[in-house]
Amino acid sequence: xxxxxxxxxxxxxxxxxxxxxxxxxxxxxxxxxxxxxxxxxxxxxxxxxxxxxxxxxxxxxxxxxxxxxxxxxxxxxxxxxxxxxxxxxxxxxxxxxxxxxxxxxxxxxxxxxxxxxxxxxxxxxxxxxxxxxxxxxxxxxxxxxxxxxxxxxxxxxxxxxxxxxxxxxxxxxxxxxxxxxxxxxxxxxxxxxxxxxxxxxxxxxxxxxxxxxxxxxxxxxxxxxxxxxxxxxxxxxxxxxxxxxxxxxxxxxxxxxxxxx
Amino acid sequence: xxxxxxxxxxxxxxxxxxxxxxxxxxxxxxxxxxxxxxxxxxxxxxxxxxxxxxxxxxxxxxxxxxxxxxxxxxxxxxxxxxxxxxxxxxxxxxxxxxxxxxxxxxxxxxxxxxxxxxxxxxxxxxxxxxxxxxxxxxxxxxxxxxxxxxxxxxxxxxxxxxxxxxxxxxxxxxxxxxxxxxxxxxxxxxxxxxxxxxxxxxxxxxxxxxxxxxxxxxxxxxxxxxxxxxxxxxxxxxxxxxxxxxxxxxxxxxxxxxxxxx
Ligand SMILES: Nc1ncnc2c1ncn2[C@@H]1O[C@H](COP(=O)(O)OP(=O)(O)OP(=O)(O)O)[C@@H](O)[C@H]1O
Ligand SMILES: [Mg+2]
Ligand SMILES: [Zn+2]
Ligand SMILES: [Zn+2]
Numbered sequence: 001x002x003x004x005x006x007x008x009x010x011x012x013x014x015x016x017x018x019x020x021x022x023x024x025x026x027x028x029x030x031x032x033x034x035x036x037x038x039x040x041x042x043x044x045x046x047x048x049x050x051x052x053x054x055x056x057x058x059x060x061x062x063x064x065x066x067x068x069x070x071x072x073x074x075x076x077x078x079x080x081x082x083x084x085x086x087x088x089x090x091x092x093x094x095x096x097x098x099x100x101x102x103x104x105x106x107x108x109x110x111x112x113x114x115x116x117x118x119x120x121x122x123x124x125x126x127x128x129x130x131x132x133x134x135x136x137x138x139x140x141x142x143x144x145x146x147x148x149x150x151x152x153x154x155x156x157x158x159x160x161x162x163x164x165x166x167x168x169x170x171x172x173x174x175x176x177x178x179x180x181x182x183x184x185x186x187x188x189x190x191x192x193x194x195x196x197x198x199x200x201x202x203x204x205x206x207x208x209x210x211x212x213x214x215x216x217x218x219x220x221x222x223x224x225x226x227x228x229x230x231x232x233x234x235x236x237x238x239x240x241x242x243x244x245x246x247x248x249x250x251x252x253x254x255x256x257x258x259x260x261x
Numbered sequence: 262x263x264x265x266x267x268x269x270x271x272x273x274x275x276x277x278x279x280x281x282x283x284x285x286x287x288x289x290x291x292x293x294x295x296x297x298x299x300x301x302x303x304x305x306x307x308x309x310x311x312x313x314x315x316x317x318x319x320x321x322x323x324x325x326x327x328x329x330x331x332x333x334x335x336x337x338x339x340x341x342x343x344x345x346x347x348x349x350x351x352x353x354x355x356x357x358x359x360x361x362x363x364x365x366x367x368x369x370x371x372x373x374x375x376x377x378x379x380x381x382x383x384x385x386x387x388x389x390x391x392x393x394x395x396x397x398x399x400x401x402x403x404x405x406x407x408x409x410x411x412x413x414x415x416x417x418x419x420x421x422x423x424x425x426x427x428x429x430x431x432x433x434x435x436x437x438x439x440x441x442x443x444x445x446x447x448x449x450x451x452x453x454x455x456x457x458x459x460x461x462x463x464x465x466x467x468x469x470x471x472x473x474x475x476x477x478x479x480x481x482x483x484x485x486x487x488x489x490x491x492x493x494x495x496x497x498x499x500x501x502x503x504x505x506x507x508x509x510x511x512x513x514x515x516x517x518x519x520x521x522x523x
Pocket of ligand 4: 201
């Protein structure tokens with residue numbers, strides 16, 4: 001089933017075109033990686049799909065509906081690029097932050113739903129953070145915070161999850177764990193994942209589709225076909241080499257483009 | 262005197278409620294701008310023979326709507342526009358105050374215990390209750406927006422309207438505070454109790470509750486000191502807050518050192 005259709009999409013900031021005639025589709029259950037150099041428009045593309053920005057031209061259909069008429073935003077989760085750089089002194093507990101989505105529109109006079117605590121707990125459990133519920137968010141490590149932000153999105157049981165560079169500032173081990181977590185959510189819960197990343201190694205191991213923004217415009221790549229050196233080199237504008245990698249955690253095996261090895 | 266205490270306590274409750282959001286969203290400049298505009302409103306009221314609190318509310322609410330309007334149409338200039346409005350506020354207040362004949366104007370700078378008229382008392386009571394009720398109604402939405410505005414929008418929170426309402430609440434709070442606490446002191450009172458409670462609170466809810474408790478404590482103690490030593494209440498209230506912040510920071514750091522040493 002097509003869960004997202006982007007057709008002839010163009011977008012400009014003050015007359016300066018960032019995206020031109022972009023076309024791609026995403027199926028339910030896909031794990032999509034969006035890659036490309038800095039400033040190529042990855043975050044812009046995500047914001048267009050979330051209706052945070054309005055396109056100049058073209059059409060976006062999300063869960064079968066034109067985005068202009070779409071109203072099922074609670075089925076869409078978003079972990080923004082800024083999520084990692086929020087005010088570290090923010091005095092809120094993990095529980096408060098994760099639970100906020102359930103209470104978003106209710107005044108303080110309205111009772112919390114009966115299964116509130118239970119749902120907060122189980123969302124945290126899905127990301128392995130159930131023991132941190134009463135901790136202040138600012139006291140957690142970057143990787144733990146990122147998992148809390150994912151739990152905050154999971155609590156609404158989304159059909160699609162957008163993540164914009166969720167691994168920035170996270171050490172290699174936590175980063176790998178995060179990819180495996182997303183792969184698990186994708187496989188077990190069937191959540192469609194659309195993720196912006198600079199980490200070609202990990203994303204090609206776990207994703208099944210790549211949207212590549214580069215000098216030559218936007219290309220879509222089904223990752224089950226072999227990805228060539230030339231392909232990545234073209235997207236990034238510098239030499240990128242390909243070889244096989246396996247995720248040691250979850251055993252995913254894919255062709256990988258590395259710049260360093 | 263009793264009236265000043267009643268008004269002071271009510272104001273002591275609503276200032277930190279607004280203050281939590283102002284501090285966490287880093288809107289202190291907006292608070293400053295609105296307090297200067299409300300001062301211009303006070304001056305205008307005194308010149309034209311309208312109740313100064315009432316005219317302060319009108320001026321500040323109008324300014325808050327201007328700020329929101331500009332922020333919406335040219336988001337980039339949000340900060341500059343706030344600064345411009347603050348300048349207009351200071352300028353107008355200075356010019357209008359030249360025409361104020363009574364010595365009354367000074368008492369709005371740093372607050373005063375001088376008899377609050379029954380009309381003012383009821384105005385402050387009614388407006389405080391309205392501000393508090395709306396704040397509680399929007400409590401969860403404000404929490405969400407304060408932490409993450411984009412996600413709040415996705416979660417279906419009407420971010421723009423809530424933000425506008427909040428700015429208006431800020432304007433009203435600042436204007437009605439000028440009588441007792443003083444217009445130049447309100448912005449400090451938005452920050453101090455919140456800063457102290459952030460040092461010790463273990464959740465957002467606690468932060469709000471502790472801020473309110475601290476703020477009431479500062480106001481009551483400050484009013485007493487002002488009464489017995491014949492000082493301006495704005496000064497005694499703020500200094501109480503500053504001293505409590507210093508004490509909190511010192512004990513916290515001292516505890517930290519002890520813990521490290523052990
Ligand atoms: N609000 C804005 N106003 C004007 N130009 C913008 C704005 N936001 C982004 N741009 C420009 O649009 C281009 C694409 O930005 P975008 O944030 O989508 O890039 P990105 O691919 O996500 O980059 P990165 O890898 O650094 O996150 C950049 O050249 C950027 O300067
Ligand atoms: Mg980006
Ligand atoms: Zn893996
Ligand atoms: Zn490699």
